[in-house]
Amino acid sequence: MRDLHCHILPGVDDGARTVDESLAMLAAAYRAGITEIVCTPHARDPYFDYDAMWDAFELLRSKARGFPLSMGFEVNIAKLWELGSQWIPYLAFDATPEFLLELQTNALPADFARYERTIYEIQGQGYQVIIAHPERYRAIQKDPTIAENLVRMGCKLQASTDFIAGGRLGAEKKPAKKLLKAGLYAYFASDAHRVKHYAYYEKAMKEYGGLLRG
Numbered sequence: 001m002r003d004l005h006c007h008i009l010p011g012v013d014d015g016a017r018t019v020d021e022s023l024a025m026l027a028a029a030y031r032a033g034i035t036e037i038v039c040t041p042h043a044r045d046p047y048f049d050y051d052a053m054w055d056a057f058e059l060l061r062s063k064a065r066g067f068p069l070s071m072g073f074e075v076n077i078a079k080l081w082e083l084g085s086q087w088i089p090y091l092a093f094d095a096t097p098e099f100l101l102e103l104q105t106n107a108l109p110a111d112f113a114r115y116e117r118t119i120y121e122i123q124g125q126g127y128q129v130i131i132a133h134p135e136r137y138r139a140i141q142k143d144p145t146i147a148e149n150l151v152r153m154g155c156k157l158q159a160s161t162d163f164i165a166g167g168r169l170g171a172e173k174k175p176a177k178k179l180l181k182a183g184l185y186a187y188f189a190s191d192a193h194r195v196k197h198y199a200y201y202e203k204a205m206k207e208y209g210g211l212l213r214g
């Protein structure tokens with residue numbers, strides 16, 4: 001099983017703080033049944049440092065004893081606007097033509113029109129767009145048809161499995177279950193910042209993995 005969203009790189013964002021913590025997370029991921037990891041540090045303020053993130057990736061890979069690790073980013077859409085679309089290929093996954101996009105938590109339904117243009121631009125450069133944790137976005141919590149529309153546009157939706165414990169902001173369990181029942185999610189990901197998050201991944205996979213559309 002591939003975990004395509006996590007903050008396992010040491011010292012580059014609000015995830016793992018040290019290499020030791022990264023390695024403890026790696027062991028926990030393995031125990032949770034994960035066999036492949038895409039490392040996706042935050043491409044957003046105040047964390048984004050492209051070179052430092054790649055250095056952290058190389059460091060972790062050198063200590064991971066052959067565990068399959070590849071590089072990506074969790075790209076905040078406002079950060080992408082700031083950087084410009086020439087950055088799209090640099091922020092995509094390095095092993096597969098995929099792009100993990102984070103939207104703004106408090107976006108209004110009207111903001112999604114602007115999001116659509118950016119999503120089409122990423123798709124136009126040949127990348128599969130994966131939307132990180134739609135269950136966390138207010139507009140989607142209120143109106144799941146916005147999530148349906150993203151799927152219709154060709155996006156794949158990724159739930160962050162801490163939803164089973166309420167989620168990062170505490171209100172994600174209900175909306176995630178609603179989207180799961182509607183068959184809208186393609187992926188579960190740990191979105192792990194700490195070791196404990198892999199237990200949520202394992203539990204979510206066991207209880208709800210059958211509802212993913214793949």
Ligand SMILES: [Fe+2]
Nearest residue numbers: 005006074191
């Ligand atoms: Fe994340």
